[in-house]
Amino acid sequence: MKGEVKIWDIIIIGIVVSYIFLPMVVLFEYAFAEIWYAYRLFPSKLGLRWFAWVLRHYDTRMAFIYSYTLAPLTMLATLALCVPAGYVLGTRRSKLSLITENLVNMNMALPVIVIGIGLLPFYVHLGLLNNYWALIPAHMIGAIPYTLRCVVAAFAQVPKDLEEIARVLGAGRLQAIRKVYIPLTWRGILAGGIFAFSWSLNEFILTLLLGFPGVKTLPVAIYEYVGGYYLTPQPAAALSLLIVLPSIIIALFLEKYVQISLGMEGG
Amino acid sequence: MVFLPIVNVILGSFGLSIFKILSGSSCKVTLEGYLKFINPSEPYLQSLFFTIYISLLATIISVITGYFFSVYLVIKGWRISTLLTIPLFTPYVVGAFMWWTLLFPRGYVSLVINGILRSLGLIKYPIPMVNDPYGIGILFGEVWIRFVIAVMMFYSPLQLISRDLTDAARSLGASTWQVIRRVYIPLTKYSIIATTAIILLATMAGVSIPLVLGGSWPQFLNVMIYLDVTETFNYLSAYVSGVFYLITCAILGYLFFRFTMKRVVIQAR
Numbered sequence: 001m002k003g004e005v006k007i008w009d010i011i012i013i014g015i016v017v018s019y020i021f022l023p024m025v026v027l028f029e030y031a032f033a034e035i036w037y038a039y040r041l042f043p044s045k046l047g048l049r050w051f052a053w054v055l056r057h058y059d060t061r062m063a064f065i066y067s068y069t070l071a072p073l074t075m076l077a078t079l080a081l082c083v084p085a086g087y088v089l090g091t092r093r094s095k096l097s098l099i100t101e102n103l104v105n106m107n108m109a110l111p112v113i114v115i116g117i118g119l120l121p122f123y124v125h126l127g128l129l130n131n132y133w134a135l136i137p138a139h140m141i142g143a144i145p146y147t148l149r150c151v152v153a154a155f156a157q158v159p160k161d162l163e164e165i166a167r168v169l170g171a172g173r174l175q176a177i178r179k180v181y182i183p184l185t186w187r188g189i190l191a192g193g194i195f196a197f198s199w200s201l202n203e204f205i206l207t208l209l210l211g212f213p214g215v216k217t218l219p220v221a222i223y224e225y226v227g228g229y230y231l232t233p234q235p236a237a238a239l240s241l242l243i244v245l246p247s248i249i250i251a252l253f254l255e256k257y258v259q260i261s262l263g264m265e266g267g
Numbered sequence: 268m269v270f271l272p273i274v275n276v277i278l279g280s281f282g283l284s285i286f287k288i289l290s291g292s293s294c295k296v297t298l299e300g301y302l303k304f305i306n307p308s309e310p311y312l313q314s315l316f317f318t319i320y321i322s323l324l325a326t327i328i329s330v331i332t333g334y335f336f337s338v339y340l341v342i343k344g345w346r347i348s349t350l351l352t353i354p355l356f357t358p359y360v361v362g363a364f365m366w367w368t369l370l371f372p373r374g375y376v377s378l379v380i381n382g383i384l385r386s387l388g389l390i391k392y393p394i395p396m397v398n399d400p401y402g403i404g405i406l407f408g409e410v411w412i413r414f415v416i417a418v419m420m421f422y423s424p425l426q427l428i429s430r431d432l433t434d435a436a437r438s439l440g441a442s443t444w445q446v447i448r449r450v451y452i453p454l455t456k457y458s459i460i461a462t463t464a465i466i467l468l469a470t471m472a473g474v475s476i477p478l479v480l481g482g483s484w485p486q487f488l489n490v491m492i493y494l495d496v497t498e499t500f501n502y503l504s505a506y507v508s509g510v511f512y513l514i515t516c517a518i519l520g521y522l523f524f525r526f527t528m529k530r531v532v533i534q535a536r
Contacts, residue, residue, distance in 0.1 A: 009343070012336075012339065016336060016351070017351070019411070019414075020351055020353060020354065020411070020415070021353070022369065022375070022376075023362070023365035023366055023368075023369060023411065024353060024365065026365060026368045026369055026374075026375065027361075027364075027365050027368070030368055038373065041375075102524070105524065106520060106524075107269050108520070109468060109516050109517065109519065109520025109523065109524075110269065110273070110472075110513070110516060110520075111471070111472035111489060111509075111512045111513075111516055112472065112474070113472070113474050113489045113492050113493060113509075113512070114272075114273070114276055114492075114509040114512050114513055115269060115272050115273070116272075117272075117276060117492060117496050117502075117505050117506065117509055118271070118272025118273055118274075118275040118276040118279075118509070119272045119275075120496065121275060121279075121284070121285075121286065122271065122272070122275070125286055137268060140268070141268050141269060144268075198356065201358075202358035202359070204358065204359065204360050204474070204475050205474045205475070205493070208493075209493075209496065209497070219358050219360045219361070219475075222358075222360055222361060222364060223360050223475075223478070223479070226360075226363075226364045226367060226479055227478060227479055231367075233364075233367075233368055236364055237364075237368075240361040240364060240365070243358060243361060244356075244357055244358070244361055247356040247357065247358075248353065248356060250356075251349065251352070251355075251356045252349055
């Protein structure tokens with residue numbers, strides 16, 4: 001049966017591929033459509049006008065800058081917290097570490113909007129609303145469980161004997177981490193970092209609640225174009241491509257070179 | 268970082284505030300928010316039912332289609348292409364916008380579906396497929412993302428099932444449907460429960476898709492929470508809705524972790 005391609009296979013795969021890709025095709029159409037008359041099915045003229053438009057406008061340019069600076073900062077802050085925690089949780093499989101891990105995992109089941117409305121009074125009280133830096137911990141809340149899972153799994157897979165051998169041969173704890181753990185766990189740490197990066201890049205509702213209108217990231221800027229009464233799909237499509245294409249490139253790169261499968265949410 | 272906001276939501280649903288408690292100010296416990304929530308003349312209960320109804324529908328469609336597509340891939344011996352997972356790394360708000368362009372009255376999908384229904388004589392006027400009162404737009408947007416998640420989650424456990432079992436069933440005369448019913452489904456039941464729970468949870472919790480594709484009424488409960496906080500500043504109702512969300516998500520989250528752990532234990536044996 002394996003390898004045979006029948007007419008039914010072409011129909012099934014065709015339906016699934018069309019279902020998955022049709023929205024992407026239309027996104028490209030809108031992003032590159034310079035002239036599209038309402039009564040026509042397809043654009044009359046294609047070009048880069050809307051990309052130039054979104055890059056020329058201060059608001060969208062700032063959204064681009066905010067998104068692509070918040071994401072690496074969130075990634076670094078999340079890794080700074082998760083790598084030491086992952087080392088402890090991954091190498092010492094005690095009851096306490098399992099409880100801690102499960103408590104952090106439970107965070108994945110919490111609706112982001114509920115966390116958002118719970119955080120809002122704290123941000124108001126501390127004067128952190130519309131603050132760029134205050135969005136980093138907010139983005140970290142969603143990113144930590146995914147990153148921690150990757151990092152803990154990476155540390156747990158390293159045979160404990162290796163650290164013991166290194167220590168017997170005179171290595172200090174830091175040396176053992178640097179020379180034994182890091183070379184064996186970098187893929188997991190990288191995956192965790194990319195998860196945090198991707199989470200922050202796609203995060204929408206917390207930024208809308210805690211950062212808007214002072215700090216507007218790309219998803220919030222896109223929502224502004226499509227969520228109100230006056231819909232302007234062309235700039236929204238151009239902005240969407242600026243966020244979707246890097247995500248696809250990162251995912252393909254990870255899949256090909258690091259063998260990591262990436263899936264992201266973000267409210 | 269998570270504990271405090273949750274405590275704040277729970278206390279807030281009773282009209283209490285952490286800041287007032289800490290500063291020693293007087294606080295009065297009230298059940299007004301809960302009474303308002305369960306009052307049928309208020310929009311919250313209807314909103315909760317709409318959320319559960321649309322989320323369940325989207326989950327059932329995604330789980331069934333995702334499961335059968337995974338079985339199909341496994342039977343064929345094909346692997347999932349990374350390109351097919353595009354919805355997983357597309358931000359929800361972008362996914363919702365993409366579906367909006369397909370479902371608005373001049374969108375391709377809307378034109379085709381309404382055209383077919385009109386040519387069959389089933390409708391006189393085009394039905395609205397986005398920002399509609401039936402939740403059609405939300406369903407399209409949710410299923411687009413959840414279908415891929417379902418395929419990804421079902422594919423691995425299905426692939427682990429020994430081919431000897433399916434070959435033995437077939438040599439005993441079982442049809443493809445019988446192999447699915449008697450071999451694949453019983454061996455992946457924990458995966459089915461866990462996937463259903465996580466998809467239902469994600470569909471109920473996601474805000475972007477109902478916010479962009481949903482109608483002005485009825486609305487998803489999380490959209491109501493958002494509007495309560497940002498437009499009417501009705502924090503009490505938002506907190507009460509938040510508590511209902513927390514309870515639902517805690518139950519679904521428990522099911523997910525319980526059955527994924529069970530699956531891991533069984534597979535390890």
